[in-house]
Each structure stands twice: as C-alpha cells, then as structure tokens.
Amino acid sequence: MTRIAPLLAATFFAVLPAYAQDGGADAAEDDKSILENFLQDNLSAAGRTVTVTGFRGALSSQATMQRLTVADDDGVWLTIENAELDWTRSALLTGRLEIDALTAERIEVARAPVAVSDGPQPATSDFALPELPVSINIGEISADSLVLGEPLLGMPVELSLQGSGRLEDGAGEAAVTLERIDGQTGRFSLSGAYANDTGMLALDLDLEEGRDGIVATLTGLPGGAPLAFTLQGTGPIDDYTADLALATDGTHRIGGQVTLDRTDPAAPMAFAANLQGDPTALLAPDFQDFFGDDVQLAVEGQRAPDGQLDLTTLDISADALQLSGNAVVAPGGWPERAQLTGALASQSGRAVRLPIGGEPTWVDRADLSFDYDAARGDDWRAEMTLDGFSRPDVQIGRATLVADGTLTPGGDGAPPAFGGHVELTATRLGGPPDSAAAALGPDLTGRFDLARTSGEVLAFSNLDLGGSDYRLTGDVTLDTVVEKLDLVAEGAVTLTANDLSRFAPLSGQALTGAARLDIAGNAALPGGPFDVDITGSGQDLGIGIPEADRLFAGASRLAISASRTAEGTEIDRLDISAPGASATGTGWLAADASQIALRLDLPDAALLADGLDGPLTAQATALQRGRDWDLALDASGPGGAQITFSGLAETRKRGLVRISGESSGSIDRLAAWSNLARRDISGSARFTASGDFRPDNGRFSVKGTANGQDLDFGLGTADRLTAGASSASFEVRRNKNGVFIVDQFSLETPELSLNAKGRAADEMPRITFDGRLRDLGPFVPGLPGPLTASGTANLTETGWRVKLTGDGPGGTALDVSGRVAGDVQSADLGLKGRAPLAMVNGMIAPRALSGMAAFNLRLDGPLELGSLSGRVTTDGARAALPTVGISLDPLDATIRLASGQATLDVSADVSSGGRVRLRGPVAL
Incomplete structure (x- = not known):
C-alpha cells in the first residue's frame, strides 16, 4: 500500500490543473485524448509505464477511472480496476484536502516491480512528518479485492483492504487493515500516529494467521501452526518503548522490548533491544538442539547526530552459540573500534547440526574472534578455527584462518585505509570420490594480502591457494558499486595443475596430463558484463578416449578471448593447438x-x-x-x-x-x-x-x-x-x-540387383529380400544364365530364423529353412534342391560331369562339413575322362552324410567295357 494509495491519489489530482486549463465541459468531450494521455505522460518515468483508461469526472466531486496499469521492463506488475474518488472540492478554499473515500473494486499486484536505482541516497536524518501547505484528511481507503501474485509470497493471496489517514499541521495518523478473503484465516492491522510538536509516537501492529498462513508457509513453520504477532508502544520518541510478542498455537514463544532514549535534541539517541524466549516450536526438529529452549538477544548503543554509531553491547546466546561484541563506526562508515568473540559448540560436547538448508551439516566446534581499537593503534587481528566439519559431500578435520593488518579511519585530510594478510589451512579434507573436496586433496593451504583505501576498491594481492600438485596464484581487485549492488572484479590469476587425474572423478572424464591457465580481465559480479582473456598450455592432455588423446599428445596451447555486454556474449577468439590437431572458433551468444x-x-x-x-x-x-x-x-x-x-x-x-x-x-x-x-x-x-x-x-x-x-x-x-x-x-x-523400419533398400549393378525391406520391434528384426544375378557363368564356368533368390530372415531370442528359395540355370533349385545362431557360428538348417553336376567342371578340368544332383540335407551344429547329414543322389549322370580316353555312362551315385563322414555308393559302366563300383566311408 505504500505504493498504491499515493499512486491512486496522484492519478486523480495530477489531472486537475491541466483539465481546468482546457475549459471543463469542452475538455470532457476529449477525456481520452487529453486527460488520459496527460496522466500517462506525467505518471510514467524511467522503468515505469502507466496506462490509464476510462477516466471520467475530473471537475466533479466524484471522479472515476476504469483501469490503470503500471508496467516495467518485464511487463505489467500492477493493475487497478474501477477506482473512485469522492471528495469535497470547496474544502480546498480553506486549505484543506477532504477526501471522503478513495476506493477501488480490484487491485492486483502480480509481482514486485523491477528495481530502478535513483543513485546514492542522501544521509539519514531525524524522523519528522512533512509540513504541507494544506491539511489532508482521507476518510476511507479501500479495495474490495487486493490480489497478490504468487511471485510475491510464493502463493497467490487475495485480501480486502480498509484504511484511513490524516496529515495536518505536522501531525498525522493512519490505519490500515488487510483481511484474507480467499478461504484462509488471516488479518493484519496497523495503526499509528505522530506529532512533530510533541514528539509523541503511537504504534500498534497486530498480525493473526490461521494454520498454513502466509508467514508459516514462507518460514517453514513446523506444521504450519497458527501464529500471532504484536508490536505496541506509545510515548515520546525521545523516551519510547515498544513491546513485541510472538505466539504460535496460542502459546507465547518469544517476546521483548525495543527502546529509544534521548535527553536532548543535540544529544545522541540511545537504543536498546532485548528479546528472549523458547523458539523450539518455531523450528524443524533437526534444528531445535542448536537453539535450545532459551534464546536471548541483547543490543544496546547510541547514534550521534553526526551519524556516528556506538554499539556498546551485542550479545546472542543459544544452546550451541555464544556471540558477543561491541563496535564504534564513524560517520563515514569506517570502524573506530570493533571487538567480536564467538563460539559454536554444544553444551553436551556432541557435534552440532547447523540450522541451514540443504544437506545436513555438522560441526564439532567453531571459534572466532576479531579485535581492533583505534585508541590502541592501527593494528587489527582476526582468528577462526573450525573442527569436525561434516556433510555428505565434504569433510574437514580442521580449518583455521588467521588474519592481521592495519586499519586507519583517516581524518585531518588523510583518507581511511585498510590492509592485512590472511593465512588459511584445511587438513583431513575429504569427500566422495566424485566430489570437489576429494579432488582438492587432504591438505589445502592459502594466503593473500588485503588492501582498501577511501575508494570502493578492495585489492587481493599475492594470492596463493592450492594443494600438493596444483596452485592458484595472482592478484584480484573488487570494486563495489553500492547503488547497483554490483561487485566489479578485475585482475590476473594463474591456475597450475601438474596432475589432472585428481580431477577425473569430479569431471566424469578420465582426465590425464598437466595444464596451466592464465586468466586476465574484469567482470561485474554476479552475472554481469565481463571481458576476459584466457591463455594456457597443456602437456599430454587426455580424456580417456584413445583417438582423442592421440590428438593432444605432447605440448598443446589454448587461447580464448570473450566479453559480455547487455546485448550478449562475444567470443572473439578460440584457438586450441596441439601436434595432432588445431581448432579455431568465434561466436556471438545472444x-x-x-x-x-x-x-x-x-x-x-x-x-x-x-x-x-x-x-x-x-x-x-x-x-x-x-x-x-x-x-x-x-x-x-x-x-x-x-x-x-x-x-x-x-x-x-x-x-x-x-x-x-x-x-x-x-x-x-x-x-x-x-x-x-x-x-x-x-x-x-x-x-x-x-x-x-x-x-x-x-x-x-x-x-x-x-x-x-x-x-x-x-x-x-x-x-x-x-x-x-x-x-x-x-x-x-x-x-x-x-x-x-526399412521401407525400401535396393542395390543395382551391371551384374546384380537386390531389394530388401524389413522392420525391427524390441530389437527383433524381420527382413524380406529378393535378388537376381544376371549371369552365373563368370562364377561357375559352364553354367551360364541368371540366378534368382528370395526369402525372409527373422531375428528371435535364439537367433535368426531363415527361409530361402532360389532358381538358377540348368534346373538349379534351392530351398533352405531353419535357424542360424545370432553370432552366425552355428545353424540348424534344412537344405533341399537340385543342381547341375557341371557346376564343378571348372575345378576338375579337363574331366567333365553332366547330369543332375539331388540333395536333401540337414546342417545341425557349427558351419562345417562335419555338421551335415542327409543324402545326395545323381540323376542321368555321365563322366568324361579325356586323358585316359574313356567315359563313365551311366554314373549312379548315392552319398549318405552322418556323424562327420560320407558313405559312398558309386557304380558306372565303362565305355571301353566293364563296370566299376566304389563303396565305403570317407571322413569329412
């Protein structure tokens, strides 16, 4: 509402002077062209676009507006519908702005607007209400429906709004009540009043929510317990006390007081806050032991009129945490004194689970201290030790950080300055094999120097961080741009790794070799523009792929130049060279x-x-x-x-x-x-x-x-x-x-044509094919003519089931069916058919055979002759033996195959007279 109510009022009243200049009734005819455009132009600004529609009645006592939207670079974030202003115009003549009602039917805040910096803010000053030339009295501010989008609170919320306000002669009061109307129980009310002349401040804040309310959901309150919070106080602002209390499920949990005290307007303003209670019901069970049932916070100090802050007491006490300190901060923000000591340890001596999200994190003990006092000199010192740090991805036996240096607040024309040296160690470092902790090795050491002057630049020099065979060295500066919340880093660092295999489990690649990278440039953190140059060298780099590793054997070089702006990222140069390969590239990423x-x-x-x-x-x-x-x-x-x-x-x-x-x-x-x-x-x-x-x-x-x-x-x-x-x-x-699915495959040559198609589901292919050989003669001399074949092949869990038929010259016929093993090393096939005996003449010349051979065989076992069984017979066979001048006609032969041998029964008439017969086994 801090944005919405002023925007509504500004919308209605910004138009009055311009509207009056346009002549009232005549301008009424041009509401859209003049008034709405005037509002949009004057209410819009950098990063904010206001759109107004349906504005009516600028000079009447009731002005209305159909719709108003406010957008930023990401789109519309605020929508106000059917707004109405009911006011008393004549009151302006007596210096009063009397608004009976400023209402809206519906207000939707879809998300938070994109922040637009207005530059550095002026120095703080004492609180006071503005002295206006007119008094303001708003009897009612209301909205039937105020819708808050899910990006705001992590859930969509709908509320009703009622409020009022008054500002007159440096005194003001305001009240606002928000109540959920989306089926959930929740009520927020705030009333306050302040008068400049008396300094009296009254503040009353009351929040009540039912189970699974907004606060319980956002904070992860166990069980989504009902919650109540109050903050109340009345009195002079120079002697003010406010009491606060937090309860869940109707039981008081935490309470305390906040006080302000000042004896004279020129004296420092003293402040104090004391809170105490049992927060266990507010915490997840895993975190209750850390805080225990008695948590105390005490803060005391004073703020001088020139802005100097003196924090005399800071004490935080919980079961596993003790923290105390004090500080004096000069008006320019530089400390004149800072002392802090703390210990994190369970009173029982057991390891402490830290109250942080993510993986469970445990610590045996942690201690820290910081000491600086300009009254003693410029020296400061800080120490921190951590014992028994453990979480699933990293374990640290002991870590220490020791830092010392000098800090000068400046003055008398001298700028403030800060410098120091930091030493850190970690021992017994470990974790799962593929974790960063395991890659770093069991021992880690580091050191660097710090320096900062009156500017915003913090310099890290002589950086040296590493383990047994890797190091990170260099110099870096950080320049803070406060109003943009940016951190600009600039520097040059060198990363050297003598054995990349230590990073292999982390990367998921079998890394080998050695590398050195030099990185120089600047970058706005986090995620802002950068300009960086990277050069490096490697020796025998490998990723566990022999073909790739051979390319980068020996010495290799790397060079990358890249920059990013608001428009995109440009890779000006990418060069990788090695004896076996070189790669270059450029890119623009937007x-x-x-x-x-x-x-x-x-x-x-x-x-x-x-x-x-x-x-x-x-x-x-x-x-x-x-x-x-x-x-x-x-x-x-x-x-x-x-x-x-x-x-x-x-x-x-x-x-x-x-x-x-x-x-x-x-x-x-x-x-x-x-x-x-x-x-x-x-x-x-x-x-x-x-x-x-x-x-x-x-x-x-x-x-x-x-x-x-x-x-x-x-x-x-x-x-x-x-x-x-x-x-x-x-x-x-x-x-x-x-x-x-193979819808079609065809092969055509002068000698061969082949067609096939098939499909495979669940890795079980089925193939159908047919082919034709133009002439068998070149392959089987004496048997010229075409050969055709067709068949199917189906892959099963036990191998290929095949069926093949073929026809060739001279009455050749073949029929094959059965199974072939998946590795094509064995088979169980039936083979039937006929073939001309002349097909072997090329192997027995000058002898020659004629006639036909019929076969009915089975191949069961390895693909060799010993696996054959069955019968081969001749039909109309004749043999010519020209070297001895005889022929065998007719030639009758029967061959039986079984158990790795062939049993022959051959008989023939000899052309010169007589008959021959051959019988018996032959080993295959």
Whole structure:
C-alpha cells in the first residue's frame, strides 16, 4: 500500500490543473485524448509505464477511472480496476484536502516491480512528518479485492483492504487493515500516529494467521501452526518503548522490548533491544538442539547526530552459540573500534547440526574472534578455527584462518585505509570420490594480502591457494558499486595443475596430463558484463578416449578471448593447438540471435583412426533465428573425401524437439581408406541423404541414394558384382513406438540387383529380400544364365530364423529353412534342391560331369562339413575322362552324410567295357 494509495491519489489530482486549463465541459468531450494521455505522460518515468483508461469526472466531486496499469521492463506488475474518488472540492478554499473515500473494486499486484536505482541516497536524518501547505484528511481507503501474485509470497493471496489517514499541521495518523478473503484465516492491522510538536509516537501492529498462513508457509513453520504477532508502544520518541510478542498455537514463544532514549535534541539517541524466549516450536526438529529452549538477544548503543554509531553491547546466546561484541563506526562508515568473540559448540560436547538448508551439516566446534581499537593503534587481528566439519559431500578435520593488518579511519585530510594478510589451512579434507573436496586433496593451504583505501576498491594481492600438485596464484581487485549492488572484479590469476587425474572423478572424464591457465580481465559480479582473456598450455592432455588423446599428445596451447555486454556474449577468439590437431572458433551468444563458427584441422588423420593417411578438415556453423538454429557442416579427408550437411535444429521451452537436414558426400579414391578397411579397396563413391530426428520420442526417418564406380573390395571373383557403375537407394525410419523400419533398400549393378525391406520391434528384426544375378557363368564356368533368390530372415531370442528359395540355370533349385545362431557360428538348417553336376567342371578340368544332383540335407551344429547329414543322389549322370580316353555312362551315385563322414555308393559302366563300383566311408 505504500505504493498504491499515493499512486491512486496522484492519478486523480495530477489531472486537475491541466483539465481546468482546457475549459471543463469542452475538455470532457476529449477525456481520452487529453486527460488520459496527460496522466500517462506525467505518471510514467524511467522503468515505469502507466496506462490509464476510462477516466471520467475530473471537475466533479466524484471522479472515476476504469483501469490503470503500471508496467516495467518485464511487463505489467500492477493493475487497478474501477477506482473512485469522492471528495469535497470547496474544502480546498480553506486549505484543506477532504477526501471522503478513495476506493477501488480490484487491485492486483502480480509481482514486485523491477528495481530502478535513483543513485546514492542522501544521509539519514531525524524522523519528522512533512509540513504541507494544506491539511489532508482521507476518510476511507479501500479495495474490495487486493490480489497478490504468487511471485510475491510464493502463493497467490487475495485480501480486502480498509484504511484511513490524516496529515495536518505536522501531525498525522493512519490505519490500515488487510483481511484474507480467499478461504484462509488471516488479518493484519496497523495503526499509528505522530506529532512533530510533541514528539509523541503511537504504534500498534497486530498480525493473526490461521494454520498454513502466509508467514508459516514462507518460514517453514513446523506444521504450519497458527501464529500471532504484536508490536505496541506509545510515548515520546525521545523516551519510547515498544513491546513485541510472538505466539504460535496460542502459546507465547518469544517476546521483548525495543527502546529509544534521548535527553536532548543535540544529544545522541540511545537504543536498546532485548528479546528472549523458547523458539523450539518455531523450528524443524533437526534444528531445535542448536537453539535450545532459551534464546536471548541483547543490543544496546547510541547514534550521534553526526551519524556516528556506538554499539556498546551485542550479545546472542543459544544452546550451541555464544556471540558477543561491541563496535564504534564513524560517520563515514569506517570502524573506530570493533571487538567480536564467538563460539559454536554444544553444551553436551556432541557435534552440532547447523540450522541451514540443504544437506545436513555438522560441526564439532567453531571459534572466532576479531579485535581492533583505534585508541590502541592501527593494528587489527582476526582468528577462526573450525573442527569436525561434516556433510555428505565434504569433510574437514580442521580449518583455521588467521588474519592481521592495519586499519586507519583517516581524518585531518588523510583518507581511511585498510590492509592485512590472511593465512588459511584445511587438513583431513575429504569427500566422495566424485566430489570437489576429494579432488582438492587432504591438505589445502592459502594466503593473500588485503588492501582498501577511501575508494570502493578492495585489492587481493599475492594470492596463493592450492594443494600438493596444483596452485592458484595472482592478484584480484573488487570494486563495489553500492547503488547497483554490483561487485566489479578485475585482475590476473594463474591456475597450475601438474596432475589432472585428481580431477577425473569430479569431471566424469578420465582426465590425464598437466595444464596451466592464465586468466586476465574484469567482470561485474554476479552475472554481469565481463571481458576476459584466457591463455594456457597443456602437456599430454587426455580424456580417456584413445583417438582423442592421440590428438593432444605432447605440448598443446589454448587461447580464448570473450566479453559480455547487455546485448550478449562475444567470443572473439578460440584457438586450441596441439601436434595432432588445431581448432579455431568465434561466436556471438545472444537471446534468439546467436552465431557460432568452428574449424578443426588434423594434419594426419591416422591419429584419429588407424589406417587413415592424410589431412582432415571440418568447418561448422550454427546461426540462431528465434528458437531455431540453422546448422552447416563441411568436411574433407583422405582420398578426396568430401561431406556436407545443412539442416535445422528446432527448440522449444522443453528443449530440442527436432533436427532435420540434408547431407551429401563423395570419396574420389577409396584406395586411400584401404589400411582402415584392412584390405585393398578401390573405386569411387558418392551419396545424398535427407532426414529428421525427434529426440523427445526417438523418432527418425532417413532416405538417400549412393553411387559407386568400379568398386573393388578385395574379394576376388565376388568383386565382379560391383564392377562398372553401381547404385543404391534406401528409406529407413523409426516410429514413436520404437519400431525400426526399412521401407525400401535396393542395390543395382551391371551384374546384380537386390531389394530388401524389413522392420525391427524390441530389437527383433524381420527382413524380406529378393535378388537376381544376371549371369552365373563368370562364377561357375559352364553354367551360364541368371540366378534368382528370395526369402525372409527373422531375428528371435535364439537367433535368426531363415527361409530361402532360389532358381538358377540348368534346373538349379534351392530351398533352405531353419535357424542360424545370432553370432552366425552355428545353424540348424534344412537344405533341399537340385543342381547341375557341371557346376564343378571348372575345378576338375579337363574331366567333365553332366547330369543332375539331388540333395536333401540337414546342417545341425557349427558351419562345417562335419555338421551335415542327409543324402545326395545323381540323376542321368555321365563322366568324361579325356586323358585316359574313356567315359563313365551311366554314373549312379548315392552319398549318405552322418556323424562327420560320407558313405559312398558309386557304380558306372565303362565305355571301353566293364563296370566299376566304389563303396565305403570317407571322413569329412
């Protein structure tokens, strides 16, 4: 209400002079064009935009306004609807502003406004009400509904508002009552009065809330207990006492008094506060032992008219905490005396759990002291010890901090100055393997010098912090900009780590090697503009990936220059160089308009993959347009290899939702990749592809084509299949249910055509295929003609179930069905069919066979002859033996296979006369 009521009044009264100048009735016709614009222009300011609609009745005793909104850079934060001013105009003639009612139907405060600094504030002064040329009397200030948005209190709240106020001849009084009307119990009332001539101050504050009220929710009060708080006091401000009390569940918890005392207006104002009580009911059970059932706070001191503060007593007492001290602070804010001692330890001697959020934190004991008194000299000293600090992610056996130096308040033209030296140690430091504490090692030491003069700059020099094989050294200054709550850091530090493996568990990478980083620049903390240069060197850097580690073996260098302003972050330079690789980049990072460019050069691709030979280069760019990113990649490698990609990455509030794009590539000389393939290959190839991927559900689709010329894979006769021009096309996708589908795959060469499709659900593929070989003759001499085959293959939990049929020249027929193990090392297959005996003539020339062989076999076991069983018979067979001038016709043969041997039964008529017969087993 400190903002809302004055804004309402200013809205109504700011318009009166301008409205009167415009002639009353004539101006009434132009309320919107003149009055509302006038209000908006005069009430708006830097960081505040006021919009007024529906203003009526400026010269009547009742003025109304339909709607008023106040916005800052983040949008509208205050909305007032259906406001009305009921006032007595004639009272102005006697120097009085009489307002019968200033009301609004609804006021909504969505959040706190963005703070806008008005610069340094003037020095404090004694309290007094303003002396105005007119008296002000407001009979009623009210709102039927005052809505406070969730960002203000962590929950939405709706209240009613009633109030009144009076200011006349340096005396004033005000009253306001807020009551919840959203189904919860809660009431806040405040009444106060003060008169300049008598100095009498009356203050009465009363807060009552039911269970799960605002205060209980914000403070985490156990059980959301009902709460009551009162603050009451009446008397001269130079001899004033106020009593306060806090109760929950109807039981008094904490109470005390605040007093002000001054004997003369020119004398210092003495103040005191004494609070005492049992806060255990206000605390979570884990924190009750720290405070105990008797907590006391005592503060006494005085403030001189020139602003000097003398805090004579500060005592805080709880079960596990004792803190006492005193201080004198000069008008300029520099201490003339400061003495503080404290101890944190349980009276039972057990470890103390600290009353802080997050992971449970325990301390065996802590002690601190600070001592400075300008009356004794300029020297100051501070000491702190901490024993048995423990929380899940860090344990410290003992930590000490010792600091001393000089402090001069200044005076007689000399500026104040502060300086000192700090030494700190931590021993028996530890934590889980992947914690920062474990990475720092068991012992940590540090030291640095402090200095500050009359300005706002605090200098940290000769910084030296580290463990057994790492150190952070350098100099840093902090410049405080009080009105902006900024801390500007500037300096240069060096981080040296001789063994990066100590940080491996923390980073989640198998870090190895040594590194040094030099960091220089400035930054506004926290999270403000910065300008920083980083240079560094490394030796045998590694991340546990052999291919990457080989690139950075030996000495490496790093250089980064980056800066951030209100518009965005600019990476002017990114250079990483090592014997095996170099990378460069630039970037501009801004909301919805970022740009990134990177280049990677490998002088010898063999470091990346054994068998490659020659340089490899890649360039990538990313350009942000709103929520989406345009991506591009261009890479080249051995054998004239080229690959390009252009695509789009689409993001939404939930993150990356889709990547789509097109890619093309070629390899002019496949022979350059022979060592990688572990065989001699040759020819050339090129491809094109397009597709998209949705990371939220794993869906993707890819389709493309590939072309080859004179492909040779070192497979001997089989390479005839890919001689000349070859082409392939494919369409592959994965649906939202996780099913992998090959909609189409085709391969065409002068000798071979192959088509396949399939799908895989739960990692169980099913493939259907058919193919045609133009001429079997080059592979089986004497058996020219086409060969066709088709079949299916289904992957099950025990392996592949296959079914294949084929037809070839000379009556060749094949039917295969059964199971092949997943590792393709064994099978259980039935093989039936017929084949011309002439298919073996190439292996027995000049001898020759004719006729057919019929087979009915089973392969059960490893893929070798010993696993075969069944029968092979001849039909119309004849053998020609030209070297001995005879032939065998007819030739009848039956071969039975079983248990690793073949049992032969062969008989034939000899052309020169007679008959031969061969019977018996042959081991396979």
